[in-house]
Each structure stands twice: as C-alpha cells, then as structure tokens.
Amino acid sequence: MANAADAHHDDHHDHYPSFFQRWFCSTNHKDIGTVYLFVSMFAALIGGGMSWYIRLELAEPGIQFIDDFQWYNVLLTAHGFIMVFFVVMPALIGGFGNWFVPLMVGAPDMAFPRMNNISLWLLIVALVMLLMSAFVGSGVGTGWTAYPPLSSGIYHPDAAVDFGILSLHLAGASSILGAINFIVTIFNMRAPGMTLHKMPLFVWSILVTAFLLLLALPVLAGALTMLLTDRNFGTTFFDPSGGGDPILWQHLFWFFGHPEVYIIIMPAFGLISQIVSTFSKKPVFGYLGMAYAMVAIGVVGFVVWAHHMYTVGLDVDTRAYFTAATMVIAVPTGVKIFSWLATMWGGSIEFKTPMLYAFGFIFLFVVGGVTGVTLANSSADLVFHDTYFVVAHFHYVMAIAAIFAMFAGWYYWIGKMSGKMYNETLGKIQFWMFFIGVNILFFPQHFAGLAGMPRRIPDYPDAYAGWNYISSIGALITMLGTLLFFWILFRTYASGAKAAQNPWGEGATTLEWHVPSPAPFHTFEDQPDMSGKAPAE
Amino acid sequence: MTNKLKLLVSAIAGVFLVSGSAMAGPNGDVRSAPWQMWLQDPGSPTADRIVAFNAQLLVIETIIVIFVLGLMAYIAYKFNAKKNPVPSKTTHHTGLEVAWTVLPIFILVGISVPSIKHLYFADHIEEADMTLKIIGNQWFWTYEYPDDGNFTFDSLPIAEEDLKEGQPRLLAVDNKVVLPVETNIRLLMTSNDVIHNWALPSLSIKLDTVPGRINETWTRIHEKYVGKTIYGMCSELCGVNHGFMPIAIEAVSKEDYQKWVQTAQEKFASDEPVQPKTADAVRLAAASQAQ
Numbered sequence: 170m171a172n173a174a175d176a177h178h179d180d181h182h183d184h185y186p187s188f189f190q191r192w193f194c195s196t197n198h199k200d201i202g203t204v205y206l207f208v209s210m211f212a213a214l215i216g217g218g219m220s221w222y223i224r225l226e227l228a229e230p231g232i233q234f235i236d237d238f239q240w241y242n243v244l245l246t247a248h249g250f251i252m253v254f255f256v257v258m259p260a261l262i263g264g265f266g267n268w269f270v271p272l273m274v275g276a277p278d279m280a281f282p283r284m285n286n287i288s289l290w291l292l293i294v295a296l297v298m299l300l301m302s303a304f305v306g307s308g309v310g311t312g313w314t315a316y317p318p319l320s321s322g323i324y325h326p327d328a329a330v331d332f333g334i335l336s337l338h339l340a341g342a343s344s345i346l347g348a349i350n351f352i353v354t355i356f357n358m359r360a361p362g363m364t365l366h367k368m369p370l371f372v373w374s375i376l377v378t379a380f381l382l383l384l385a386l387p388v389l390a391g392a393l394t395m396l397l398t399d400r401n402f403g404t405t406f407f408d409p410s411g412g413g414d415p416i417l418w419q420h421l422f423w424f425f426g427h428p429e430v431y432i433i434i435m436p437a438f439g440l441i442s443q444i445v446s447t448f449s450k451k452p453v454f455g456y457l458g459m460a461y462a463m464v465a466i467g468v469v470g471f472v473v474w475a476h477h478m479y480t481v482g483l484d485v486d487t488r489a490y491f492t493a494a495t496m497v498i499a500v501p502t503g504v505k506i507f508s509w510l511a512t513m514w515g516g517s518i519e520f521k522t523p524m525l526y527a528f529g530f531i532f533l534f535v536v537g538g539v540t541g542v543t544l545a546n547s548s549a550d551l552v553f554h555d556t557y558f559v560v561a562h563f564h565y566v567m568a569i570a571a572i573f574a575m576f577a578g579w580y581y582w583i584g585k586m587s588g589k590m591y592n593e594t595l596g597k598i599q600f601w602m603f604f605i606g607v608n609i610l611f612f613p614q615h616f617a618g619l620a621g622m623p624r625r626i627p628d629y630p631d632a633y634a635g636w637n638y639i640s641s642i643g644a645l646i647t648m649l650g651t652l653l654f655f656w657i658l659f660r661t662y663a664s665g666a667k668a669a670q671n672p673w674g675e676g677a678t679t680l681e682w683h684v685p686s687p688a689p690f691h692t693f694e695d696q697p698d699m700s701g702k703a704p705a706e
Numbered sequence: 707m708t709n710k711l712k713l714l715v716s717a718i719a720g721v722f723l724v725s726g727s728a729m730a731g732p733n734g735d736v737r738s739a740p741w742q743m744w745l746q747d748p749g750s751p752t753a754d755r756i757v758a759f760n761a762q763l764l765v766i767e768t769i770i771v772i773f774v775l776g777l778m779a780y781i782a783y784k785f786n787a788k789k790n791p792v793p794s795k796t797t798h799h800t801g802l803e804v805a806w807t808v809l810p811i812f813i814l815v816g817i818s819v820p821s822i823k824h825l826y827f828a829d830h831i832e833e834a835d836m837t838l839k840i841i842g843n844q845w846f847w848t849y850e851y852p853d854d855g856n857f858t859f860d861s862l863p864i865a866e867e868d869l870k871e872g873q874p875r876l877l878a879v880d881n882k883v884v885l886p887v888e889t890n891i892r893l894l895m896t897s898n899d900v901i902h903n904w905a906l907p908s909l910s911i912k913l914d915t916v917p918g919r920i921n922e923t924w925t926r927i928h929e930k931y932v933g934k935t936i937y938g939m940c941s942e943l944c945g946v947n948h949g950f951m952p953i954a955i956e957a958v959s960k961e962d963y964q965k966w967v968q969t970a971q972e973k974f975a976s977d978e979p980v981q982p983k984t985a986d987a988v989r990l991a992a993a994s995q996a997q
Contacts, residue, residue, distance in 0.1 A: 230875070
C-alpha cells in the first residue's frame with residue numbers, strides 16, 4: 170500500500186478554512202462526520218437525560234416528580250425520536266459513515282460534497298424543530314409511533330404534532346440525501362481493484378443501510394403528509410368517520426419503522442466485524458456470508474412489518490404469515506453471530522476497549538435476539554405486546570447494542586479522527602460501568618414484563634416496585650458511565666497521547682490505517698491501487 | 707418430550723416458577739405479585755397453552771444464550787493474545803457455515819408449528835355461550851351484555867384516596883365486569899375515541915379497541931377462579947391517563963352469574979344506552995387532554 174501513503178507527502182500543506190467556513194459550510198467528509206458525531210453526543214445528553222428523568226420517576230410507585238402525565242408522554246415520545254433519529258443514526262451513519270466510507274474505499278471524498286452539507290444541516294434543523302415541539306402547546310404525547318386518532322387534530326389539537334411531523338420530514342429528507350450520497354460513492358468511487366466482494370464489511374453495511382433508507386423513508390414521508398393533511402386540511406385518511414382507517418397509518422408507519430430498526434443496527438454489524446477482525450488479528454470468517462447476511466436481513470426486513478401490529482385485530486392468516494416471516498430473520502442474524510465467534514476462534518485477541526465493546530455488543534445482541542424470537546410469535550404476543558418485556562427486548566437488541574457499537578467505533582477510530590489516543594484504563598473502566606449499568610437497567614424489565622407491566626405508564630401497581638427500583642439503579646450506573654465517557658473525550662482532545670498511523674497492529678488492514686493520524690484534510694488525491702489484493706478484512 | 711428433556715425444562719423454568727406459583731395477590735386476586743419473574747397463573751384454555759409455550763421458548767432460548775456465552779468465555783480464555791500469540795488464518799469452513807444456517811431453521815420450524823396452532827386456537831370461537839361487548843373511552847371502559855338484557859355500564863378506576871381496605875392501587879374499579887366461569891365468552895371490542903387495548907395477562911387476552919372497527923376474540927375462565935377478581939390494564943398508549951384505566955373481572959359461578967344479571971338489569975337500567983360520544987364530549991376530552 171506504499172502508493173496510498175505516498176499520496177500524502179504534502180500533508181503538512183493542508184490549509185484549513187476559517188472556523189465558520191470550516192464547521193458551518195463544510196463540504197469535507199471528515200469535518201462533516203465530526204460535526205455529525207458532536208450533534209449525536211449533544212442529542213444523546215438530551216435524549217438520555219429524558220430517560221434518566223423517566224427512570225427517576227419510575228424508581229418507586231406513586232408520583233415522584235412528573236405530576237403532569239401529558240409531560241410524561243411528551244418525554245417518552247421525545248426520548249424515542251431523539252435516540253433513533255438524532256443520536257444513533259447521526260453517529261453510525263452520518264458520523265462514522267462519512268468519515269470512513271471514503272477512507273475505506275480509497276475515495277478522496279463523498280460523491281456529492283455539497284449535498285453532504287445540506288444533509289447535515291437539515292438534520293440539525295430537524296433536531297431543533299423536534300425540541301421546540303415539546304414546548305408548543307401541550308407537546309407531542311403520542312409515543313414515537315404517533316398512532317392516530319391520538320395524534321389527530323381532535324386529541325392533539327395544538328401545533329406540537331405538526332412541528333413533530335415537519336421535523337421528521339426534514340430528518341427524512343436529510344437521510345434520503347445522505348443515502349443517495351453513500352450509494353453513489355460506494356458504487357462509483359472505489360479504488361481500482363476494490364471490487365464489491367473485496368469491500369470492507371463496514372462499507373457493505375453502510376451500502377445496505379443506504380438502500381433501506383432510500384426505500385423506507387419515502388413511505389414515512391407519505392404517511393406523515395397524510396397525517397398532516399388529516400390534521401390541518403380536513404382529509405380523513407386515518408379517520409373512520411370519513412371512511413379512513415387508523416390501521417392504515419400503522420401499516421405505513423411500520424413499513425418504514427421496521428426497516429428503520431435495521432437501519433440503526435446494520436452499521437453496527439459492519440463496525441463490529443471490523444473491530445472483531447482487527448483485535449483477533451484474523452480476517453473475517455465467512456466474509457461473503459457476512460455481507461449477504463446483511464443483504465438478506467435488509468430484504469426480509471421489508472416484509473415483516475406487521476409483527477408490530479399483532480394486537481390491532483389483523484386477520485389470523487395474516488398474523489400466521491408475519492409470524493413465519495419474522496422467524497426467518499433469526500437465520501441471517503444467527504449467521505452473523507456465529508461468524509463473529511468463528512472470526513475470534515483461533516485468534517490472538519487483544520482486549521482493548523473497542524474489543525470489549527464488540528464483545529459486549531455480541532452478548533447484548535444475543536440476549537435481545539432470543540427474546541425477539543419469543544416476540545415474533547403472534548400467539549406469545551398475547552401476553553407480551555406493549556409490556557416491559559418488549560421494552561427490554563428492543564433496548565437490548567437495537568438501542569443499547571447500537572450505543573455499544575457507537576462507543577466501540579469511537580474508541581476504535583478516535584486516534585484516526587483526532588490524532589490523539591484515549592486513556593486505555595479509563596476506557597476499560599467506562600466499558601465495565603456501562604456494561605454492568607445497562608444490564609442492571611434492562612434485564613429486570615424482562616421480569617416486570619413477564620409479570621404483566623404495561624409500557625408507557627407514569628405509575629404502576631405496587632407489585633412491580635421491586636424490578637423498577639433495580640432498573641433505576643442500573644440507570645444511575647449507566648449515567649455515571651456516560652459522564653465518564655465525556656471526561657475521557659475531553660481528556661483525549663486536551664491531553665491524549667499522539668496516535669500512531671496504525672495503533673492496532675497487524676490486524677488493522679483496511680485503508681484508513683494507511684493514512685496518517687489524524688487523517689489529513691485531503692486524502693487519496695492519487696487513487697490507491699487495490700488490484701491483486703485479497704478481499705478486504 | 708422425553709423425560710430427560712422434561713427434567714431440563716423444569717430445572718431451567720424452576721428458577722422463574724418459584725415466584726410464579728405464588729402470584730395471586732393478597733386477597734386471592736389474580737394479579738402480579740412483588741418480585742414476580744414469570745407469567746401470571748393461566749386462567750383460560752388459551753392462557754394454559756400460551757404459558758406452556760412460553761416455558762418451552764424460554765428453555766430453547768436459555769440454552770442458546772448459555773451456548774453462545776460459553777463459546778465467548780472459552781474464546782476469551784483460550785484465544786487471548788497471551789495464550790495464543792500466533793493467530794490462525796482460517797477464514798472458511800463450508801460445513802460449519804452450512805450447519806449454522808440450517809440448524810437454526812430446524813429450531814425455528816419447531817417453534818413456529820405449535821406457535822401457529824396456538825394462534826388459531828386463540829383467535830375466535832365458533833359456538834359462544836354469551837357475548838361481552840367492550841368499548842374503550844378516554845379513560846374508562848364501557849361494557850355491554852347483549853345476551854342478558856342488553857344492559858350497559860361504565861367501569862371507572864377508583865382514585866387512590868377512595869380505596870377501601872384490600873383494593874389494589876391503580877387496579878381497582880367501581881363496577882367490575884362479572885363473568886361466569888367455564889363458559890365460552892365471545893368478546894367484541896371497539897372504541898369511542900382513540901385506540902385502547904383490553905388486556906388481561908392471566909387470560910392471555912390482548913386486543914386493541916379501534917374506532918371504526920369491531921375486533922373479536924374469546925375466553926373461557928377456569929373454575930378455580932370462582933370468587934376471584936382478575937386484573938388487567940390498558941395496553942395501548944391512549945393519552946394523558948393511559949396508566950389509569952384498569953380492567954377488573956369478577957369470575958363467578960354460572961348460578962351466581964344469573965343472580966347478578968337480575969340485579970344488574972335493574973341497577974344499570976337507568977343508565978343511558980351507549981352511543982358514540984357526541985361532538986361536545988369529544989371536544990371536552992380534547993380540551994382536558996390539552997391541559
């Protein structure tokens with residue numbers, strides 16, 4: 170890869186634009202990625218803060234702090250929206266995707282740098298609008314699913330829901346533009362010799378995610394527009410008194426919503442594959458199987474949406490189909506789990522912080538995955554739908570797992586992004602705090618759910634007090650772990666040791682480790698030649 | 707199941723069932739108990755099947771989790787950089803890859819066959835002995851007994867300060883739904899405003915009440931619940947007071963049910979028949995929600 174490094178003999182001649190130009194008008198994929206990461210961290214403090222406030226309220230039976238139940242509903246709704254659209258997606262897709270897809274395929278930048286810029290700023294405006302919606306009238310208290318009639322003009326009469334709808338429209342437009350950018354970049358700007366089947370798995374995962382975004386978000390946009398006209402212009406798409414049907418919303422929403430959860434977790438798959446391979450000092454086991462398992466998950470993910478709707482009164486044959494189809498997803502996800510294990514098998518594993526997070530990710534994903542098999546059954550859903558069992562399931566398999574992937578990615582790439590290394594000891598302490606915290610937080614929720622505790626309630630019958638108390642203690646530990654992360658972040662930028670070009674040794678083979686740390690402002694001005702190289706690991 | 711497998715089932719499920727067997731509330735009510743770790747005691751043929759099915763799922767899933775955890779522990783112990791300084795370069799093993807694709811398929815087929823049988827069993831009943839109609843409102847339930855004189859009544863939660871001795875907080879209601887045991891009951895559900903969900907964990911009932919639609923399911927309460935109250939809660943976010951619209955069924959013998967019907971017909975005779983909410987009432991509800 171000598172010529173890749175040669176391309177950067179003029180690193181020191183990078184001249185950076187002025188502060189405002191650099192961070193507000195940037196078309197550079199690295200700077201845009203950095204801004205995405207900081208937007209995500211900012212949103213995580215708000216969305217996470219809401220969840221800690223909620224857990225504080227739920228620590229004991231009775232009403233502690235939130236005596237306005239509409240405000241409680243607004244908090245849980247905003248927590249969902251913020252975590253999905255403004256924390257996980259900006260970090261994994263916008264942040265790491267922008268930073269490392271061009272680096273990994275040997276491209277100088279994204280295909281459409283200016284579109285990249287508007288994609289970022291649409292998201293920031295969307296976040297501002299979403300935050301504003303909480304303070305308009307009585308706020309959006311519909312849950313992130315926004316089911317009509319609750320979200321209709323009769324039951325949420327002020328402009329809050331309209332703010333929410335427009336915020337999602339903007340976030341959706343941002344994601345569609347971003348998705349187009351990734352697809353074009355990956356298809357057209359790979360270095361010579363890097364065929365699709367030699368691409369690093371992280372790039373594969375972003376490619377699949379981009380297609381999911383491109384196909385799912387227009388459906389959400391359509392549904393949101395229908396809701397907007399129902400609310401404001403007298404249409405009755407979702408109103409039975411005008412011939413509409415509230416269930417239509419649920420079909421449209423979940424046709425987007427189910428692929429959305431794969432949009433969240435797919436980049437995490439790719440990231441974990443890179444990290445597992447790097448720290449085991451082994452190429453990925455079953456590379457093609459891993460890549461096509463992601464494609465399979467993406468395809469099947471589009472035909473299972475109604476498993477979120479088992480209790481709405483769907484006809485029984487429909488539910489039988491969705492039960493069977495949902496089960497199918499367990500097969501490619503199983504392939505991924507076993508391939509990660511096989512990658513580590515026989516390896517020479519160094520348990521640095523990113524690898525600990527990858528290990529933790531696999532554990533969380535397996536626990537959340539098997540409860541997903543339970544929930545796939547429409548019959549079992551008769552006791553589980555809308556209970557804390559579901560809350561525990563999706564936080565394990567997608568929310569906390571995705572956060573683990575974000576931490577893993579940050580520790581893995583911070584040297585490349587900032588040129589400085591994090592403190593390994595503090596990183597490990599942060600991992601253990603977070604790992605123990607989230608398990609104490611979410612595991613008891615399985616029991617509360619089995620015992621029958623419904624979701625989205627500000628107070629609960631006294632029998633559920635025990636598990637909720639433990640859960641809230643877990644939330645506290647998780648919060649301390651998060652604060653420690655921000656301390657580590659601060660220390661890294663302020664006084665971190667200088668990062669080597671490749672701090673991870675022989676296992677780190679992808680192209681980003683062949684450019685200096687921090688990655689120079691412009692990379693690969695001369696294309697690296699990948700012909701004759703083995704499949705990327 | 708073979709005996710060995712049965713032993714394994716009870717060993718793994720045993721941990722959870724310790725608290726499961728003692729799940730009836732203080733007055734013999736059917737609701738969850740403190741520190742409960744397992745499903746509520748099944749009270750209908752559907753619930754019997756669902757609880758048993760979940761126990762099987764739990765066993766399969768626990769084995770999978772322990773298997774993967776075991777592999778991870780072994781990997782961490784055996785293949786760390788100290789113990790194994792030279793990594794192998796193996797990246798393919800067709801037999802292994804086929805195995806971990808095909809084996810899960812068998813497990814999943816094994817799960818879905820009983821699952822779908824239970825699904826059809828739980829769906830509806832051809833020959834019902836009686837019908838109960840359930841209507842969701844923000845934030846209370848309305849019940850109609852079309853076969854026994856078509857009387858109707860509202861069931862509202864009892865505020866915390868008005869609770870009597872032994873009435874559970876957030877679960878007690880003023881008018882319980884009285885239902886006979888060992889009777890096939892058809893349940894029809896709809897809503898006057900937003901989507902609610904009529905859920906009773908111990909009967910494995912969970913069905914949305916959707917405006918403009920009538921959803922159907924059924925139940926048959928076991929004899930052992932005579933004289934007991936079965937509790938549930940609304941299970942679909944329905945606005946401000948979603949957490950405060952409980953469901954309470956009083957299970958009685960068939961004879962007592964007939965007696966209750968006589969008194970209920972008189973007691974609830976003066977109530978106006980249930981009608982869709984007027985526009986005024988809807989606006990009122992919206993206004994109270996907006997506050």
